[in-house]
């Protein structure tokens with residue numbers, strides 16, 4: 343499936359290059375120059391097509407992160423394999439398209455197509471945001487460069503998954519790690535290089551920093567509400 347999607351995504355870009363190659367030129371050097379100049383736009387066309395087609399294809403075949411599960415990796419159950427396949431496809435997309443489109447509205451558009459529930463004006467400047475179908479972000483959420491926000495974790499040979507919910511206006515600082523099951527109230531800020539442990543609830547309009555995070559102005563660590571049965 344990955345190869346078919348790759349080939350379909352490359353087709354418009356290659357057609358574009360061929361059309362430019364076949365234009366009438368008075369000099370061969372001009373032909374070479376024209377095709378060279380079209381290489382970058384053609385690559386962008388390919389990368390965008392890859393984002394769109396891969397999202398539709400994975401939807402079609404049901405390659406998704408299963409919600410709220412604890413699965414032994416060694417068992418290789420079908421939901422686990424669906425997760426692995428979705429991660430492989432996303433890995434290809436983030437390598438070939440992510441570095442050009444991240445932090446742009448096109449990247450948010452791709453995340454939505456891939457199952458994320460995002461509000462308006464959401465900007466994700468990180469390629470370490472995964473398990474899109476388990477993400478729910480309100481309007482004006484900002485994810486900083488290199489922040490890790492995922493709906494899965496792998497611990498002790500088990501895959502564990504849970505939704506991540508960030509309210510309106512939440513900022514996740516550069517290089518931070520947000521664990522599974524985290525819920526952040528509207529207007530909450532997580533400082534750069536901070537760690538929000540799994541199943542932590544962050545208060546609205548509060549600022550959290552550190553590893554693990556503590557609320558600025560409060561002595562106690564952030565609240566955690568790990569569901570019973572989430573461990574093993």
Ligand SMILES: CC(C)(COP(=O)(O)OP(=O)(O)OC[C@H]1O[C@@H](n2cnc3c(N)ncnc32)[C@H](O)[C@@H]1OP(=O)(O)O)[C@@H](O)C(=O)NCCC(=O)NCCS
Nearest residue numbers: 484485486487513514515516531532533534535549551552
């Ligand atoms: C957390 C943050 C929002 C706080 O900003 P602020 O409200 O202006 O607070 P201050 O800079 O005055 O810092 C308040 C305290 O928190 C500490 N602090 C700030 N950021 C911190 C961080 N990332 N980790 C640990 N401590 C931090 C400061 O040292 C200060 O401590 P003190 O009171 O003991 O002196 C900001 O420091 C930050 O990390 N922003 C990240 C922005 C970002 O990455 N955006 C992503 C898109 S670009």
